[in-house]
Amino acid sequence: MQRLVWLASYPKSGNTWVRLFLTAYSHPERDELDINAVDVSLHAGNRDLFDRVIGLEASELTPAEIERYRPDVYRQLAVEAAEPLFIKVHDRWRRNADGASIFPPETTAATVYIVRDPRGVAPSYANHYNLSIDAAIEQMRTVDHAIATRPDRLASQLHQPMGSWSQHVTSWLDQTDLPVHLVRYEDLHADPEATFAGILEAAGLPVDAERLAAALTQSRFDRLQAQEEAAGFKERLMGAPRFFRRGQAASWQEELTPAQIERIVADHGPVMARLGYMG
Amino acid sequence: MQDSCIQKESQTTQPSERYPSIVPNPNATASHEFSGVARHRAYGLIWQLPLACPELRAAPPDRAPDVVARWDDVPPAPPSALAAGPLRQVTKEEARFGLPGVARLLVRGGNEILVERQPDADDEMVRLLLLGTGAALLLHQRGLLPLHASAIVTPAGAVLFMGHSGAGKSTLLNEFLRRGYPMLAEDLAAVRLDADGVAWVEPGVQITKLWADSAAALGQPTEGLPRVRPELEKFVVPVTGPLATAAVRLAAIYVLATHNQPTIVLEERRDARKFNALLDHTWQKLVVKRMELHGAHFQRAVAVANQARIVRVSRPEGEFRLTELADAVEVDFTNNLQSLLSNHREIRE
Numbered sequence: 224m225q226r227l228v229w230l231a232s233y234p235k236s237g238n239t240w241v242r243l244f245l246t247a248y249s250h251p252e253r254d255e256l257d258i259n260a261v262d263v264s265l266h267a268g269n270r271d272l273f274d275r276v277i278g279l280e281a282s283e284l285t286p287a288e289i290e291r292y293r294p295d296v297y298r299q300l301a302v303e304a305a306e307p308l309f310i311k312v313h314d315r316w317r318r319n320a321d322g323a324s325i326f327p328p329e330t331t332a333a334t335v336y337i338v339r340d341p342r343g344v345a346p347s348y349a350n351h352y353n354l355s356i357d358a359a360i361e362q363m364r365t366v367d368h369a370i371a372t373r374p375d376r377l378a379s380q381l382h383q384p385m386g387s388w389s390q391h392v393t394s395w396l397d398q399t400d401l402p403v404h405l406v407r408y409e410d411l412h413a414d415p416e417a418t419f420a421g422i423l424e425a426a427g428l429p430v431d432a433e434r435l436a437a438a439l440t441q442s443r444f445d446r447l448q449a450q451e452e453a454a455g456f457k458e459r460l461m462g463a464p465r466f467f468r469r470g471q472a473a474s475w476q477e478e479l480t481p482a483q484i485e486r487i488v489a490d491h492g493p494v495m496a497r498l499g500y501m502g
Numbered sequence: 503m504q505d506s507c508i509q510k511e512s513q514t515t516q517p518s519e520r521y522p523s524i525v526p527n528p529n530a531t532a533s534h535e536f537s538g539v540a541r542h543r544a545y546g547l548i549w550q551l552p553l554a555c556p557e558l559r560a561a562p563p564d565r566a567p568d569v570v571a572r573w574d575d576v577p578p579a580p581p582s583a584l585a586a587g588p589l590r591q592v593t594k595e596e597a598r599f600g601l602p603g604v605a606r607l608l609v610r611g612g613n614e615i616l617v618e619r620q621p622d623a624d625d626e627m628v629r630l631l632l633l634g635t636g637a638a639l640l641l642h643q644r645g646l647l648p649l650h651a652s653a654i655v656t657p658a659g660a661v662l663f664m665g666h667s668g669a670g671k672s673t674l675l676n677e678f679l680r681r682g683y684p685m686l687a688e689d690l691a692a693v694r695l696d697a698d699g700v701a702w703v704e705p706g707v708q709i710t711k712l713w714a715d716s717a718a719a720l721g722q723p724t725e726g727l728p729r730v731r732p733e734l735e736k737f738v739v740p741v742t743g744p745l746a747t748a749a750v751r752l753a754a755i756y757v758l759a760t761h762n763q764p765t766i767v768l769e770e771r772r773d774a775r776k777f778n779a780l781l782d783h784t785w786q787k788l789v790v791k792r793m794e795l796h797g798a799h800f801q802r803a804v805a806v807a808n809q810a811r812i813v814r815v816s817r818p819e820g821e822f823r824l825t826e827l828a829d830a831v832e833v834d835f836t837n838n839l840q841s842l843l844s845n846h847r848e849i850r851e
Binding site: 270271274275276277278279280281282283285292295296298299373374375376377378379455457459460461462 | 586587588589590599601630631634635666667668713714715716730731733734735736760761762763764786787788789818819820821
């Protein structure tokens with residue numbers, strides 16, 4: 224049952240913006256988008272989802288055992304989904320020890336990979352996780368970096384191997400199990416109509432110009448920011464001053480020091496070049 | 503305080519007094535080293551089990567078992583069985599759960615569990631399956647409401663801490679045990695409605711499990727404590743305070759959640775939200791409809807929602823603020839003691 228649409232990205236690359244747009248697009252009857260009532264909110268690292276589908280708590284299992292059963296969780300979702308189901312993914316693409324893809328091709332309707340210039344990711348990542356920019360750059364270069372790995376505590380999400388920024392990008396772009404629709408964050412800004420329409424087409428949704436325009440207006444960055452200002456945003460982490468920070472593709476030019484820029488390019492130059500970030 | 507059902511246990515209790523008596527089982531298969539049966543009491547039932555379970559109380563010797571679990575081959579599921587995720591197949595009468603490399607369980611009729619154990623499975627994992635998934639499936643078959651909650655006894659009655667894995671049920675439970683409240687159950691709280699529709703919480707597993715960071719927050723040393731599984735920094739922490747030995751009237755349920763605000767917030771739930779909280783935190787929720795139990799389950803959840811105070815407790819994510827959280831909950835059930843008790847009287851009348 225090919226019902227799942229993976230919205231895969233390294234953190235702070237525009238995933239939430241795309242999910243908010245998709246929510247607005249799916250509800251043309253609503254005049255306004257409520258950022259705290261996003262239906263496109265299913266997360267691949269959701270612990271409770273795993274527990275329900277497997278019937279045994281992930282908190283009793285080892286990371287290797289959880290990896291083994293994660294594909295089954297998505298198979299169950301695909302069986303139950305009546306229409307395309309978007310799932311946010313921060314994991315890098317990989318296989319488990321049995322050789323099975325964590326994101327099973329037979330469940331997959333489409334894979335959208337959202338990428339952002341790592342120089343743009345770094346300040347946003349630092350803000351989100353309440354780190355210095357240097358610490359963010361360090362995590363982005365760390366091979367096999369993962370979310371929720373502390374062995375002494377139970378994290379609210381499942382263990383999610385991300386890898387370094389370059390590792391993450393190449394894991395998704397170089398695998399051959401799933402055809403990938405690549406979206407650059409910078410293109411969401413530069414040409415929103417065409418880029419968001421491309422996401423709809425990739426996901427198999429009809430593209431309606433009027434609905435598209437309305438959804439783009441509803442999910443415009445200044446509106447998201449104003450809503451967060453007024454009512455808060457539940458996906459903001461405790462330490463972060465705000466989630467919707469600047470929403471600009473090129474603000475890194477003011478936020479990074481020349482040395483930081485140099486480090487990012489040294490760490491990720493080859494992959495950046497491949498994505499057109501070096502010219 | 504319902505003293506009659508509380509058994510005082512002190513640090514000097516000998517393990518042998520808490521652990522089950524072991525008697526030879528003439529039907530035991532020769533393929534396993536353990537050749538006896540263990541008799542335990544949990545969820546208001548007497549369990550005859552094929553391996554000793556230190557997490558459960560010993561059963562009194564004079565009572566016949568309500569549930570018999572034994573090592574046996576599990577026959578394949580009938581064609582009519584419905585899959586509930588990859589590991590469970592259920593019909594109205596039977597539920598199967600198989601974890602590769604560990605065991606397959608067949609739970610049927612609300613009184614029988616067959617356990618087909620894999621050769622290399624360790625006892626810890628078999629017990630996790632049997633007392634977690636297996637017990638929850640059986641409780642559904644018997645018409646109890648198995649909630650994902652830990653439970654204590656208070657002057658108002660049973661108080662539950664309900665939440666998904668990682669919400670802080672065990673940590674909060676341990677804090678209340680330190681404050682002297684008797685323990686009812688860890689992680690699975692079984693609610694039974696009696697003939698008058700009154701909700702009772704049965705004593706369940708009466709050890710606690712803590713991750714290393716929670717143990718540290720509680721000042722609980724973990725050196726020398728057994729791990730739940732060798733691979734996990736999750737420890738079995740014995741309970742040295744009083745344990746409830748009989749069912750206690752349900753008073754209140756605190757649903758544990760986190761938010762990105764700096765304060766701890768308690769919000770009483772009303773109407774459909776009470777009911778939804780109970781459905782959302784039911785163990786083995788995915789099988790309920792497939793076992794054709796949804797009508798009865800729905801009615802039980804409504805009955806429980808109508809007689810319990812249900813409060814959502816939101817704490818800042820990433821910080822537990824244990825003392826403040828426990829104080830807020832304690833103040834809430836203490837302040838509402840009179841209304842909780844009068845609610846009990848109304849239901850009786």
